[in-house]
Amino acid sequence: MSQPILKNDVFLRALAREATDYTPVWLMRQAGRYLPEYNATRARAGSFLGLAKNPDYATEVTLQPLDRYPLDAAILFSDILTVPDAMGLGLDFAAGEGPRFARPLRTEADVAALAVPDMAELDYVFAAVAQIRRELHGRVPLIGFSGSPWTLACYMVEGAGSSDYRTVKSMMYSRPDLMHRILSINAEAVAAYLNAQIEAGAQAAMIFDSWGGVLADGLFQQFSLDYTRQVVKKLVRHHDGRQVPVIVFTKGGGLWLEDIAACGCDAVGLDWTVNLGKARAAVGGRVALQGNLDPMALFGGPDAIRAEVVRTLDSYGPGPGHVFNLGHGISQFTPPEAVEVLVQTVHEHSRAQRRQA
Template sequence: MLKNDTFLRALLRQPVDYTPVWLMRQAGRYLPEYCATRKQAGSFLQLCKSKELATEVTLQPLERFPLDAAILFSDILTVPDAMGLGLYFAEGEGPKFERPLRDEAAIKALVVPDMRELRYVFDAVSSIRTALDNRVPLIGFSGSPFTLACYMIEGGGSDDFRRVKTMMYDRPDLLHHILEINARTVTEYLNTQIECGAQAVQIFDTWGGALAYGKYQEFSLAYMAKIVAGLKREHDGQRIPVILFTKGGGQWLEDLAATGCDALGLDWTVNLADARRRVGDKVALQGNFDPNALFAQPAAIELEVKRLLADYGNGSGHVFNLGHGISQFTNPEHVAALVQTVHAHSKTYK
């Protein structure tokens, strides 16, 4: 039995004694111990592919802060890498692919990869669960089909998504093929993470908010809904909550809540009270502290935490988190102030 299941109970809108908290990218470059382990690994990809080191960095933030969940240390781009696109990281430029999807033949040749290509991820999940010793739940994750497609088509990050959007308008059939393969892959990938020990899963739709109304529903939401419908929602007698997070997707909360997921991640542009009113009792809400507010002094951080807790109000169904990933330049002492304030002040709302 879990020693601390507050996070899972909040996702399922069950009674809790306080609001649980974890942080997107909580194992990362803002922690000096992470930087040391990454240097030891030799590269980011080698860090991801070593189950021992991935386990070590997953647990590092839990040693510093009383967080209520751990999240698998990996990367969303392990999936297209397993499809043969050749992931690499260019210094100062972020992730790149050697063989992006630029022609019809390559796109039509795309298939769901053998999950054995991702064995290192599943080995890390099992290793982390063992190391956690039921301390807190473990979150597994994947990128959304559309977000993965953005990297697969653009060949890396993009400011305008020119290539993927050109394909969307000129050859929607090709983009739908990519998205269908991605959705089937992500479903199998997350289900295998669940079988190996993940106790909740999150789908990161980082770039869905770049889509126009209607296009979002067709090219992002529909494929996330397919994944939700295909996921194992029970494992070893326990409910496995599913969180959907579309950055920039605050205008589509009702559509997201209708997918059958358990919780919605919110970025910092969304008002928690309004979001709670809009989704009613369909889903829990996760978020949504502005990551840049962590650069402020602890007193200001405390005020902002209290404001967000008041916005959500009384009752369960809220998991405190950032509106996106934590910055590498964040002072760990400011994170400690955030976590302490969430835990102490949220009790008044329970």
């Protein structure tokens, strides 16, 4: 069945570094707990996993921010830990504690038993992608995503989030062979997972290397970026008659901007610690850039939000290749009206930039 004509392709054109009338904007975690309508749907679903694993609910919450704000892209509502969950590690979300795995990878036998999951275990994700595409009716593009091989490995070895990554780094330093095996399997799994999302209808793919920034220089390249590069190399880059751009976001990765830009991706996501103008000069138009407002700026009130949005846009400057976003996921405590100010200011100021250029 043919897909509806895409009515707003500004996001995809910006990733291709083509001229656009304004800077497109979407937000990491734009479907989430800061929206009362999301909380109402989650209550009906009964749990986070009940929400994420039900295509009807996942579609509903994916579309909620688009019904409220004139955003330029939708992102699949899911979780980065779906892949290790399908590997049989026993994912659970305890109230107030975040994700936990019942069977983390701690021993040589654990790692030896690890395997790329059957993608049929993740059919609920691909069903959600297809349903969201249908219900978008071509309004905006849909982004699919996955965690990076390294970020997934952190959760798989630690068994939960961590403040010091002692368990996973201990394995990395003492048994790099085990870590490389985990990462190799993860890279194969992530590539298959993203390709299945693209086949189901995702029009762009994003790799979240949320914990790449905890690694030392040199080790980041060896244990994170090399495996992200393997994923990117295996991705389908043309589907439904269009290019499928790939965005790589490494939180804390500003030090390695040029290395990340050379991994084969179309765009690099930046956290709020990076100067956009300097980043643009460093990559020299080889990739698009995405970012990078501090999510906490949304607590400063309308005038502060407008000022910070303008500062961010002016830092990048006029011209193609920029997608506006936050420098990390939106906080659950963000006032919904703050996002309205952000989106309106991005669209208005970026149009004015182009008129003045």
